[in-house]
Amino acid sequence: xxxxxxxxxxxxxxxxxxxxxxxxxxxxxxxxxxxxxxxxxxxxxxxxxxxxxxxxxxxxxxxxxxxxxxxxxxxxxxxxxxxxxxxxxxxxxxxxxxxxxxxxxxxxxxxxxxxxxxxxxxxxxxxxxxxxxxxxxxxxxxxxxxxxxxxxxxxxxxxxxxxxxxxxxxxxxxxxxxxxxxxxxxxxxxx
Amino acid sequence: xxxxxxxxxxxxxxxxxxxxxxxxxxxxxxxxxxxxxxxxxxxxxxxxxxxxxxxxxxxxxxxxxxxxxxxxxxxxxxxxxxxxxxxxxxxxxxxxxxxxxxxxxxxxxxxxxxxxxxxxxxxxxxxxxxxxxxxxxxxxxxxxxxxxxxxxxxxxxxxxxxxxxxxxxxxxxxxxxxxxxxxxxxxxxxx
Numbered sequence: 246x247x248x249x250x251x252x253x254x255x256x257x258x259x260x261x262x263x264x265x266x267x268x269x270x271x272x273x274x275x276x277x278x279x280x281x282x283x284x285x286x287x288x289x290x291x292x293x294x295x296x297x298x299x300x301x302x303x304x305x306x307x308x309x310x311x312x313x314x315x316x317x318x319x320x321x322x323x324x325x326x327x328x329x330x331x332x333x334x335x336x337x338x339x340x341x342x343x344x345x346x347x348x349x350x351x352x353x354x355x356x357x358x359x360x361x362x363x364x365x366x367x368x369x370x371x372x373x374x375x376x377x378x379x380x381x382x383x384x385x386x387x388x389x390x391x392x393x394x395x396x397x398x399x400x401x402x403x404x405x406x407x408x409x410x411x412x413x414x415x416x417x418x419x420x421x422x423x424x425x426x427x428x429x430x431x432x433x434x435x436x
Numbered sequence: 437x438x439x440x441x442x443x444x445x446x447x448x449x450x451x452x453x454x455x456x457x458x459x460x461x462x463x464x465x466x467x468x469x470x471x472x473x474x475x476x477x478x479x480x481x482x483x484x485x486x487x488x489x490x491x492x493x494x495x496x497x498x499x500x501x502x503x504x505x506x507x508x509x510x511x512x513x514x515x516x517x518x519x520x521x522x523x524x525x526x527x528x529x530x531x532x533x534x535x536x537x538x539x540x541x542x543x544x545x546x547x548x549x550x551x552x553x554x555x556x557x558x559x560x561x562x563x564x565x566x567x568x569x570x571x572x573x574x575x576x577x578x579x580x581x582x583x584x585x586x587x588x589x590x591x592x593x594x595x596x597x598x599x600x601x602x603x604x605x606x607x608x609x610x611x612x613x614x615x616x617x618x619x620x621x622x623x624x625x626x627x
Contacts, residue, residue: 260612265457287490288475299479416621420456427599433619436614
């Protein structure tokens with residue numbers, strides 16, 4: 246793992262999602278892996294840190310989540326906006342070489358088999374919470390409990406986002422539609 | 437309603453939430469109303485446009501939602517950051533004059549009794565989806581179907597966010613922690 250990537254304490258990891266940035270969801274099962282953008286995510290609780298992500302049933306990634314019981318959410322930055330879109334523009338059901346062609350680069354955290362996307366601002370690995378089959382079926386809502394989290398220390402440290410001193414390419418992406426995002430902007434501090 | 441406030445077609449209204457901005461949730465029942473910030477929201481489907489928001493059981497707002505079956509989500513801007521925090525810093529359970537003291541100003545849309553917060557970038561009114569009692573109880577997750585939506589046409593038009601030409605005070609807020617937000621920033625357009 247990159248020197249800038251540092252662990253995030255699980256009790257502070259929900260703050261990675263507070264910002265409302267677009268995420269990439271990734272998963273692995275039986276030697277197959279996939280990753281796709283998911284703009285629709287939501288923290289559910291802080292301790293334990295649980296979160297929900299909408300991953301539609303037909304997606305290749307969804308099958309890997311359902312079969313492995315694990316998924317990762319990671320927060321792509323402006324620097325990898327094009328690869329992020331590429332991961333959403335084709336299904337691995339249609340192109341088995343999707344990941345290789347996307348321009349995204351992957352790495353692995355010790356003890357986990359899920360591919361993680363390089364160049365993100367934060368990474369979270371979740372174990373699917375049992376007993377939530379109805380949410381998966383009715384809403385395509387996958388609920389997980391975070392078991393490990395990391396961040397790029399240049400933009401997230403001591404449980405807080407801090408983009409001011411970092412390169413603009415490390416700013417999180419917030420999805421509009423089509424091929425359009427906004428990067429996160431100026432701090433609004435009221436204390 | 438203000439001249440800049442225009443209706444948003446329901447099939448495009450999910451894009452108001454795509455950006456991941458912090459919201460204010462408001463509700464009304466029996467002549468009582470309340471509003472509070474809610475950073476944890478998530479679209480669930482586009483047509484019909486359904487969304488979920490985490491509103492903890494003890495909140496005054498939650499009781500109004502449970503009893504009325506209605507709630508509004510609206511997206512505060514940098515210009516009303518201080519009032520947004522004020523709405524989250526005290527419970528109406530403790531101070532019945534919370535809304536009046538917050539600095540927030542409210543208006544009403546024709547045909548609805550919920551208070552809407554002036555100075556937001558977008559507003560959505562939801563009817564609680566029946567049969568979701570378990571999500572409310574287990575996760576404090578309130579699921580609604582959008583019945584009306586509006587946006588400030590200076591920042592959202594034709595189904596797209598467009599902050600470039602608008603005053604910075606109209607930028608959406610993205611919550612960090614404590615009294616800290618980031619405003620939405622620069623466009624990242626890849627087409």
